[in-house]
């Protein structure tokens with residue numbers, strides 16, 4: 058699914074109004090109804106609701122929401138911040154429609170800001186996608202007081218003060234929402250870790266913006282929905298055999314880190330690969346043969362570290378390399394040989410990333426359109442350089458992928474997948490229980506298996522990251538977030554694939 062900028066959302070808005078031949082006020086009403094529907098499921102009508110409205114259409118939404126909540130028996134108070142003379146037309150129309158019983162007060166100066174009861178239920182309708190500059194003066198004061206009040210804040214469309222699709226200047230005041238309910242599409246800002254404390258939990262509610270407009274609009278930013286991913290999944294054929302699904306090689310493990318090889322291998326096997334061979338230091342032979350009996354094991358002559366590539370390397374369809382390998386000199390040499398000689402697609406993780414990050418020569422040797430890197434943010438920084446904020450990181454991701462014609466899955470709460478053509482896909486599955494050792498090794502195994510099954514590299518990244526997160530979400534239901542381990546993810550991979558095979562209602 059596409060991610061739109063604030064300007065494109067405005068265009069979608071105007072296009073929809075024209076296409077459906079309706080008044081903009083009607084679209085605002087739809088938005089308010091969609092928000093209220095969510096709100097009713099979350100808060101009981103016994104709740105007293107304080108709605109803070111700004112001068113634009115976000116404030117207009119707030120007024121319409123106040124009216125709808127009043128109709129549904131909530132006790133509502135409205136606070137309008139600033140000068141209503143400059144308010145938008147739809148704001149003014151909704152102010153007219155506000156029933157007399159709903160108290161509406163104007164906050165014109167600091168002393169008008171109300172003292173809220175403890176744990177008040179606040180709707181933030183100060184600013185949405187029309188914010189053009191940092192909050193100052195009275196707006197800043199209101200937001201600071203709301204943030205300090207202990208209120209449970211639900212933001213309409215955007216947390217007020219946060220820029221939709223570019224870096225909010227340093228030190229600006231922004232609402233810290235508990236929930237953000239956004240219209241039709243999530244906004245780019247929601248996917249960036251630096252905004253966690255402002256956006257809170259976000260959800261999208263549909264308001265019927267023109268699908269025709271959205272499908273025609275140009276963007277290189279996407280988020281992956283279940284529908285997108287299901288379309289990628291290839292059915293297994295009746296007359297197939299293990300050779301149909303690829304032979305993967307994992308170059309993984311080292312002394313004290315043989316578990317990384319076990320996790321990657323087990324995840325690879327649980328993701329549909331036909332055959333798997335693991336080449337690991339000889340100290341790992343018994344461990345691997347015991348823990349992963351489905352895989353074949355080749356032993357490296359070095360007892361503790363990877364030091365050589367297997368002889369008959371050409372027979373493999375894909376190579377996954379990195380988990381647990383360390384950065385000893387013989388391992389660096391082997392990685393150099395791999396990049397110089399291999400014609401395979403490569404899934405490169407962990408210390409294999411660190412080895413390449415430390416050598417400009419190796420970076421130059423990266424085969425074009427053959428490599429998937431799976432770094433966490435620190436490894437990415439080593440590979441591509443330091444950045445000051447998440448927008449810079451995103452740009453660096455695009456630049457690196459374009460320069461080296463590679464794919465990168467930059468791991469995080471919303472893993473960002475960069476492609477050689479400059480596209481970025483944000484993942485939408487996964488949870489904080491997955492922030493534990495070994496889950497990255499699992500991802501390497503999953504993506505390696507998918508490439509082995511002839512998914513192209515872009516598909517393997519999108520599907521692999523999604524199904525890995527989905528396995529985490531399924532594990533959450535059985536083991537919770539605190540006790541979750543990487544092995545739990547592997548155990549839930551079959552169910553995750555099965556979920557994706559179910560038709561969507």
Ligand SMILES: NC(=O)C1=CN([C@@H]2O[C@H](COP(=O)(O)OP(=O)(O)OC[C@H]3O[C@@H](n4cnc5c(N)ncnc54)[C@H](OP(=O)(O)O)[C@@H]3O)[C@@H](O)[C@H]2O)[C@H](O)CC1
Pocket residue numbers: 066067069070084085088111112113114115116117118143145183184185186187188189190191192193196213214215240241266
């Ligand atoms: N398509 C949709 O998703 C729909 C969204 N709706 C809602 O509309 C808002 C966007 O409304 P818009 O009027 O464009 O913008 P805002 O309400 O966010 O704010 C614009 C007004 O605020 C002024 N402004 C901007 N920044 C500041 C600031 N830092 N301090 C003070 N004032 C500011 C701006 O005036 P200027 O001319 O001075 O810039 C505007 O007056 C969207 O988020 C949704 O909530 C529709 O309801 C339905 C369709």
Ligand SMILES: [K+]
Pocket residue numbers: 115181182183184185212213214215216217
């Ligand atoms: K808002």
